[in-house]
Amino acid sequence: MPLAQKLRIATRKSALAMWQAEYVQASLEAHHPGLGVELCPMVSKGDKILDVPLAKVGGKGLFVKELENSMLANETDIAVHSMKDVPMEFPDGLGLAVICEREDPRDAFVSNRYSSFESLPQGAVVGTSSLRRQCQLLSKRPDLDIKFLRGNVNTRLSKLDGEEYDAIILAAAGLLRLEFKERIAEYLPPELSLPAGGQGAVGIECRTDDTITQALLAPLHHQDTATRVLAERAMNRRLEGGCQVPIGCYAELEQDQLWLRGLVGAPDGSVLLFDEIRGEREDAEAMGVALAERLLASGADKILASVYGTSV
Numbered sequence: 434m435p436l437a438q439k440l441r442i443a444t445r446k447s448a449l450a451m452w453q454a455e456y457v458q459a460s461l462e463a464h465h466p467g468l469g470v471e472l473c474p475m476v477s478k479g480d481k482i483l484d485v486p487l488a489k490v491g492g493k494g495l496f497v498k499e500l501e502n503s504m505l506a507n508e509t510d511i512a513v514h515s516m517k518d519v520p521m522e523f524p525d526g527l528g529l530a531v532i533c534e535r536e537d538p539r540d541a542f543v544s545n546r547y548s549s550f551e552s553l554p555q556g557a558v559v560g561t562s563s564l565r566r567q568c569q570l571l572s573k574r575p576d577l578d579i580k581f582l583r584g585n586v587n588t589r590l591s592k593l594d595g596e597e598y599d600a601i602i603l604a605a606a607g608l609l610r611l612e613f614k615e616r617i618a619e620y621l622p623p624e625l626s627l628p629a630g631g632q633g634a635v636g637i638e639c640r641t642d643d644t645i646t647q648a649l650l651a652p653l654h655h656q657d658t659a660t661r662v663l664a665e666r667a668m669n670r671r672l673e674g675g676c677q678v679p680i681g682c683y684a685e686l687e688q689d690q691l692w693l694r695g696l697v698g699a700p701d702g703s704v705l706l707f708d709e710i711r712g713e714r715e716d717a718e719a720m721g722v723a724l725a726e727r728l729l730a731s732g733a734d735k736i737l738a739s740v741y742g743t744s745v
């Protein structure tokens with residue numbers, strides 16, 4: 434089979450998006466010597482609107498639409514995504530080709546003043562604009578003052594240094610990739626902050642009929658990561674967790690046993706519904722759906738209805 438001479442990667446321009454695209458570029462070139470891999474950076478709508486909660490401007494899909502349009506127009510061949518930002522459904526003609534090995538999926542506590550979440554004083558100001566992080570932190574510490582914080586990783590770190598916040602919460606994966614490891618004061622265990630579905634995993638999207646590109650991408654696939662992320666995304670999909678929502682879910686593999694934990698919380702932390710399920714890895718998707726059903730039956734339906742109701 435003749436190799437495509439050139440493969441074009443659609444990417445956002447943020448430092449993290451560029452890191453991920455360059456990581457895929459380097460992996461592809463290592464597996465296929467002689468293949469030219471070109472980066473095509475573009476600005477997404479989500480990158481332009483920074484001062485409004487994401488849920489109010491149309492959710493995470495804003496970050497991928499431009500990339501998807503360029504693949505559909507045959508101007509690019511693949512797009513590299515953080516799996517936690519990828520909507521559940523793909524447009525006709527596009528699909529997820531592979532999921533790469535996961536980086537540390539945990540949330541990280543970052544502070545210039547305090548060494549751990551535990552040691553935050555009464556009323557401390559914590560920056561995050563994720564309802565998932567907010568509801569979990571407030572359920573443990575209702576006294577905290579959670580303050581809106583958006584922007585890319587670098588922007589958020591400089592806002593922390595501006596002294597408005599006592600601490601901020603970010604995904605460890607982004608900090609590790611951008612070589613900000615030394616800024617991580619504490620890795621929050623899943624018991625304290627259950628990660629978002631797909632957090633820390635990079636996925637690659639391409640045209641569903643582009644079998645040449647799919648064959649080139651195949652060696653980058655990491656099956657254990659894909660199984661875990663499949664269960665997490667199945668739970669999210671059943672909960673219609675499309676935009677920014679107070680939902681956490683995290684799957685781990687213990688040999689061939691899959692352990693999936695899920696959580697839905699009221700944004701103010703007054704209610705936190707948690708459940709978990711264990712099963713065979715082959716059943717990853719069904720487990721995600723089953724766990725979502727159980728959460729819905731125990732009251733997640735009401736919590737999510739009120740969150741969606743106010744987020745339009």
Ligand SMILES: NCc1[nH]cc(CCC(=O)O)c1CC(=O)O
Pocket residue numbers: 515516517518586602603604605606607631632633634635
């Ligand atoms: N929501 C933005 C976003 N998308 C992916 C990551 C981090 C890396 C990852 O999960 O792969 C981040 C930043 C953050 O939440 O701190």
